[in-house]
Amino acid sequence: MFTTLRLFVVASSVHACIAFVPLNPHSWNNRPVVPSIVTESSSLHKKQKSPSNLFHRQDLVHKKPSSSSKLYGALGGLELCNVFYDNADMAFSAWEWTANLGAPAALVAGAVLVTLTETREEFAPQSTDKRWVRIGKLMCRFLLATSFGLEVVSIFVSTVTGSVLLGHGEASKAAAVGYTSCLGLLQHHHEFEFLTIQIGFLQGLLHWLGSVALELFLPKECESTSARRMNVFLASCLSSLCIWILAFYNHHLNFYSDYAQMLRRYGVLFFQRYIWTKPFRPLSLLYVPSFLLSLFLGWRAFTSTPSLDGED
Numbered sequence: 001m002f003t004t005l006r007l008f009v010v011a012s013s014v015h016a017c018i019a020f021v022p023l024n025p026h027s028w029n030n031r032p033v034v035p036s037i038v039t040e041s042s043s044l045h046k047k048q049k050s051p052s053n054l055f056h057r058q059d060l061v062h063k064k065p066s067s068s069s070k071l072y073g074a075l076g077g078l079e080l081c082n083v084f085y086d087n088a089d090m091a092f093s094a095w096e097w098t099a100n101l102g103a104p105a106a107l108v109a110g111a112v113l114v115t116l117t118e119t120r121e122e123f124a125p126q127s128t129d130k131r132w133v134r135i136g137k138l139m140c141r142f143l144l145a146t147s148f149g150l151e152v153v154s155i156f157v158s159t160v161t162g163s164v165l166l167g168h169g170e171a172s173k174a175a176a177v178g179y180t181s182c183l184g185l186l187q188h189h190h191e192f193e194f195l196t197i198q199i200g201f202l203q204g205l206l207h208w209l210g211s212v213a214l215e216l217f218l219p220k221e222c223e224s225t226s227a228r229r230m231n232v233f234l235a236s237c238l239s240s241l242c243i244w245i246l247a248f249y250n251h252h253l254n255f256y257s258d259y260a261q262m263l264r265r266y267g268v269l270f271f272q273r274y275i276w277t278k279p280f281r282p283l284s285l286l287y288v289p290s291f292l293l294s295l296f297l298g299w300r301a302f303t304s305t306p307s308l309d310g311e312d
Helices: 002-019 041-047 051-056 088-118 131-165 182-189 191-217 225-251 259-274 284-302 306-310
Strands: none
Touching (some): 088 131, 088 182, 088 191, 191 225, 191 259
């Protein structure tokens, strides 16, 4: 077995070395000589434009979409073809913000996925559980699953928005809006995406902490009095932490008075963009019934009785 393994390693090494050897051994001697361009470098440098000038020119970065390019949009053409920013460097800083926020969202999503997998049997309602215990177990599963989904949405939207930010050029001085920060750029041009990233991350974090606190608060079998009191204390600490996180977040908002206003604004933008919108979105024929079906399935899950569990 070890001899076969050694032969496999040697063969793989030889194959890897051959991959870097040219097919024609004499090609190195017969390769063409590149003419010197030192004498012409000064003239070429004068004619060549700098990368920054090429990036700032709207006619090179964003051309007006032709009639054929509009065919790629479903019943509406390219939605973001006329978006230009006041400053390209500011758009790059906004892209860095979206990229940096995706990292902690991925960490929370990974931790939530592990917790969701390990506690599946523990959170399964039993026929002997009290009603509030059954609802608490179901709520724990719901909070964990929605936390994972919200963090994934935050990562996805931040990634796509980052690509959009790097795909548009600068506007003329006459058409400049006047915002002075990268977050102001996001809030003006991409408010829905800006709110989705922030709400997805924060709400997913709160759902995760809430599920952990609720799991600690639920009574366990063969739980002693001391352990019960400690679990209730830890659940209270996590609940207080969630309230403080909201208070801290409300105190550091820039464009909204509090988190509740952010949620209201997000609901209005979501309704205008994905439900009552023009032009018509064909995928709304799928995701609107899917949302309604999810609401029905959730109502059926939370209203299930212990008698149904005894039929299995």
